[in-house]
Amino acid sequence: DAKTTQPNSMESNEEEPVHLPCNHSTISGTDYIHWYRQLPSQGPEYVIHGLTSNVNNRMASLAIAEDRKSSTLILHRATLRDAAVYYCILRRVYRSRLTFGEGTQLTVNP
Amino acid sequence: DTEVTQTPKHLVMGMTNKKSLKCEQHMGHRAMYWYKQKAKKPPELMFVYSYEKLSINESVPSRFSPECPNSSLLNLHLHALQPEDSALYLCASSQGGSGGPNNEQFFGPGTRLTVL
Numbered sequence: 001d002a003k004t005t006q007p008n009s010m011e012s013n014e015e016e017p018v019h020l021p022c023n024h025s026t027i028s029g030t031d032y033i034h035w036y037r038q039l040p041s042q043g044p045e046y047v048i049h050g051l052t053s054n055v056n057n058r059m060a061s062l063a064i065a066e067d068r069k070s071s072t073l074i075l076h077r078a079t080l081r082d083a084a085v086y087y088c089i090l091r092r093v094y095r096s097r098l099t100f101g102e103g104t105q106l107t108v109n110p
Numbered sequence: 111d112t113e114v115t116q117t118p119k120h121l122v123m124g125m126t127n128k129k130s131l132k133c134e135q136h137m138g139h140r141a142m143y144w145y146k147q148k149a150k151k152p153p154e155l156m157f158v159y160s161y162e163k164l165s166i167n168e169s170v171p172s173r174f175s176p177e178c179p180n181s182s183l184l185n186l187h188l189h190a191l192q193p194e195d196s197a198l199y200l201c202a203s204s205q206g207g208s209g210g211p212n213n214e215q216f217f218g219p220g221t222r223l224t225v226l
Contacts, residue, residue: 034214036215041219042217042219042220043114043200043202043217043218043219043220044153044200044202044215044217045216045217046214046215046216049214085152087152096141096143096158096160096165096166096204096206096213097155097158097166098155098215099155100152100153100154101152102151102152103152
């Protein structure tokens, strides 16, 4: 499976936007970019996914570079509840496997 | 109901005990997963069941024995565990077994296992 690289930790302030980067230089054409997050003492939860185009949903936006070698998860207005570990994962289409990397620990300051 | 439930929440067992972890979902999902997560580490896939058949075993030691009695239920039977097996065990489910583009996984809250 192709590997992703994320910063170990990031900090933001409440109600400000947060941009969480992910590098995946060895991504293949059939890899979807998935983001999950894990709040303290909970299981991971799905955030968003995309293939080539930018994506928006109620939780976040996903911006994908034109060459697909990197992507950015955007939380438009961070809240204290968004403090979590965010995982960027490449998932080969028609494979069920999710391989988690180390993720980014996001701290949100009040 | 978009929930995956896991019981028990916490489990303490000795190395000679036999115990089971249970996972349930009522979303009509046909794929179910077991993950193991050590403290401060990401989840690691252990097993995948697709349409009630074991499709992936990530070379997990035989002291962990999964079982999928029906499409809603997934068990993990534990026997002769070691202290290093202490971890959070997460169950997840997804709609299809083959992992189509929109096949997001729904996770339960996990069972925190301590092996003495």
